[in-house]
Amino acid sequence: GQNIDQPTEMTATEGAIVQINCTYQTSGFNGLFWYQQHAGEAPTFLSYNVLDGLEEKGRFSSFLSRSKGYSYLLLKELQMKDSASYLCAVRGSLASGGSYIPTFGRGTSLIVHP
Amino acid sequence: KAGVTQTPRYLIKTRGQQVTLSCSPISGHRSVSWYQQTPGQGLQFLFEYFSETQRNKGNFPGRFSGRQFSNSRSEMNVSTLELGDSALYLCASSLGGDNTGELFFGEGSRLTVL
Numbered sequence: 410g411q412n413i414d415q416p417t418e419m420t421a422t423e424g425a426i427v428q429i430n431c432t433y434q435t436s437g438f439n440g441l442f443w444y445q446q447h448a449g450e451a452p453t454f455l456s457y458n459v460l461d462g463l464e465e466k467g468r469f470s471s472f473l474s475r476s477k478g479y480s481y482l483l484l485k486e487l488q489m490k491d492s493a494s495y496l497c498a499v500r501g502s503l504a505s506g507g508s509y510i511p512t513f514g515r516g517t518s519l520i521v522h523p
Numbered sequence: 524k525a526g527v528t529q530t531p532r533y534l535i536k537t538r539g540q541q542v543t544l545s546c547s548p549i550s551g552h553r554s555v556s557w558y559q560q561t562p563g564q565g566l567q568f569l570f571e572y573f574s575e576t577q578r579n580k581g582n583f584p585g586r587f588s589g590r591q592f593s594n595s596r597s598e599m600n601v602s603t604l605e606l607g608d609s610a611l612y613l614c615a616s617s618l619g620g621d622n623t624g625e626l627f628f629g630e631g632s633r634l635t636v637l
Contacts, residue, residue: 442625442626444628450630451526451613451628451629451630452626452628453628454625454627457625496565496566498566505579506573506577506578507578508571508578508579510556510568510571510579512568513565513566514565515563515564516566
């Protein structure tokens with residue numbers, strides 16, 4: 410089965426750094442995604458990791474350790490607009506239909522306050 | 524380039540009714556997936572279509588069905604609505620034949636069942 414865990418809610422201060430963790434147990438592994446979803450809006454792609462290590466993209470970085478089943482999303486220089494839900498999604502084994510179906514965590518609601 | 528478009532954005536139905544939701548993917552994207560999003564369960568996979576064929580299906584009852592047309596537009600239908608079907612229904616499209624790329628989500632159709 411597939412199991413993805415991430416904290417339900419986190420709070421942080423504008424200008425600070427926050428790390429959102431994601432642990433997973435899946436049948437096979439073929440990549441991990443992070444998405445951002447503002448209230449009432451569509452989830453949007455942030456990052457993708459398939460190999461161990463850190464991927465940096467501006468203020469956002471994502472880390473993966475496949476042996477530990479662990480990833481984190483690091484947000485630097487937090488801004489008020491970063492208040493959103495952050496979704497961790499893991500692509501496991503190829504599904505029976507011949508394609509990959511990512512499994513999503515329940516999301517971490519990040520609140521950034523002044 | 525237009526994004527994923529879902530209609531209607533909001534709708535209210537009563538128990539026992541049925542509902543049809545529509546999704547127009549990004550031009551050139553042939554894979555369309557549907558997800559149900561609720562606060563308690565997060566994003567749950569419903570089904571995925573590619574070239575008018577359902578490739579994969581999640582663990583939802585037969586009341587949930589869908590189809591895809593030759594222009595890649597997709598519809599999902601929920602019959603005999605129950606209160607628990609109240610949720611945000613998200614459609615996502617991707618380019619790759621095996622769905623390896625990132626997902627591009629629409630803003631969703633928020634269904635309320637009374």
